[in-house]
Amino acid sequence: LLHGQTISQALRGLTEQMEVTAGEVTAERIAVRDATFERSFLVQVLALPAVTLVAMFLMITFTAGIVRRVGLIRNNARRLEQGTPLQEPDASGDELGALSRALVRTGTHLAELQEELRHLATVDQLTGLVNRRGFHALAGHQLLVAARTRSAVALLFIDTDGLKHVNDRLGHSVGDALLVEAAQIIRETIRTSDLAGRLGGDEFCVLLIGDPELDAEWVVKRMRDTEAAHNAQPGRQYRISLSIGVSALPPGRSVTLEELMDAADERMYQDKRDRNGGVRQPRPERGLPA
Secondary structure, rough: OOHHHHHHHHHHHHHHHHHHHHHHHHHHHHHHHHHHHHHHHHHHHHHHHHHHHHHHHHHHHHHHHHHHHHHHHHHHHHHHHOOHHHHHHOOOHHHHHHHHHHHHHHHHHHHHHHHHHHHHHHEEOOOOOOHHHHHHHHHHHHHHHHHHOOOOOEEEEEEEEHHHHHHHOOOOHHHHHHHHHHHHHHHHOOOOOEEEEEEEEEEEEEEEOOOOOHHHHHHHHHHHHHHHHHHOOOOOOOOOEEOOOOEEEEEOOOOOOOHHHHHHHHHHHHHHHHOOOOOOOOOOOOOOOO
């Protein structure tokens, strides 16, 4: 009986210990499960939305960058079509960057070609002055500006005397040199703001625009002095002579370029007759080679 009682107490203590251990294990497992559930809840409720927001932000940033770079290419293409200067190209090393740089290089090359074509279309290749087309376009615009700003205007119509005689006696190369020298005399006389052009053959025009005190006759006197200085140079094959007609316009008055040129042309032939002792010279059609 004593042994049975002892064994019963031992069994009862073991059972109680097992129950305590089972409760602790169960509680521990429940705590682990709750912690796992809590972490899962935090991941689902906080981490996943945060990751989603970061991914959306990165995608929006990337898309905005692509849109901006494509917009730069589109804007440069529009500028190229309008003929305005292009913006700096994309410096990235990917395909969009290469396309942007290629577009800017193409635009720069086209602008250079257009400027060269414009130069060829409006500049006289022999003398370097503007040609007939360029003079009419630029002078017409400057006359409109002068009318708005009430600036004085004067036009010089210049004819190079004796070009045909020089061509017949010394050859056309010397005649070309005569025209180049006439253009040089004009450049040495006028200001850089004045417009000088070769209308064709031996005829030149100079448009003077200045303040109300503009004195065209003083410009003519300077041109005569420059002409005399060139003729005084030693070893010359020919003597240069310029017939000059002046047509002045008071400030604020509006007139067409053709009217101004016709008046100066008539005075130029009067100057030619006076310089030739009153002998009337044949009047070739304006703008054609003499």
